[in-house]
Amino acid sequence: MIEWVTGVVAAGGWPGVMALMFLENLFPPIPSEVIMPLAGFAAARGEMSLGLALFAGIVGTLLGNVFWYELSRAIGADRIRPLVGRYGRWFAVSEDDMRKAERTLEKYGPVALSFGRLLPGIRTIISIPAGLIRIPRHVFYLYTALGSTVWTAFLTFAGYFLEDQYDQIEGWLEPLSYVVIAGIIGTYLWHIWSTRGRRKG
Template sequence: MIRELAADLVELIFEWGYLGIFLLMTVESSFVPFPSEIVLIPAGYLASKGDMSISMIMISALGGSMAGAYINYFLALLLGRKILRRYGKYFFIKEDALVKMDTYFKKHGHISTFIGRLVPGIRQLISIPAGLSRMNLAVFSTYTALGAGIWALILVMLGYFIGENQELIDSYLKQITIAVLMVLVLLASWYIYYQKTKRIE
């Protein structure tokens, strides 16, 4: 089923071109849980055949990722607090929890956004607390673009070099995901250590 979907996406991307990549990545980056690998790996494969440009794929993918992230960010910014103030008590979310979240994102929003964009299952959701806490838009945009860009490049390159071999893709994607998560754990550990030493000074 996944292979059939991937084949359909290759055809869709080929027909719609870079607009198709942009729209699918917008969906992937917003509320709808849609795996970016079944968009960008086929796109990378098309680039290897000379049917698409890697630079244009990256621009389209990054543009779509940012558009989806902004949808979540601004929905949370404009509506999130009103909803939580009204219904938060039913989910045990109190006003002081929002204050703590605001404080956290002012101090650590940049690293949280960057790491979140690289973690499967979280990358679509990290924009919501950023919007709720009114995270600086320029900082949010910078670190969202950085994280989304790195992940998109990994997937496009995977499709470019081994796009025809589904078994290799599955194997390498698992290995890459594990490697990325390990690097993120190291980055988070360094950041925590840095923050502690900064407080001591």
């Protein structure tokens, strides 16, 4: 998988990074923890501008989150709640998850939007309740951009400054990426199983 992501980054440049980060925020097939450090490696080796790598990661993240925010805002809470109740578990989202996220956003607002970008599993889903409770667009865009910039910059600079150790890192980055993906899949399956158990109860 590392070879595939590296190939996309090498062949596609910053548009490839942007596309990967957009897809990661729609439904995370490849986590940003893999994509952005590799973009940082590429920048350190002169294959891409560091500034463009950061720009692509931030914009791709924003586009993915804006998609969910605008979609949920357009559909509205009254129409989307029954869909979540019926089909949400297949997307690792439950009504309880949505209610908790809504309460957090109503209580903490911009702070939750920013810090939510730093938490795995929360980064994308928080955009849905933000749209449902109709957080003002300028607030959503601003604080989503701030949180996304911090997270994306951290990952990109980590890859950039560790470039000298790339030969050593490459050996364990590949298995680590599979561990991350296995964790995502495991969490997803556990969520489906636990949701089914609650329904039966």
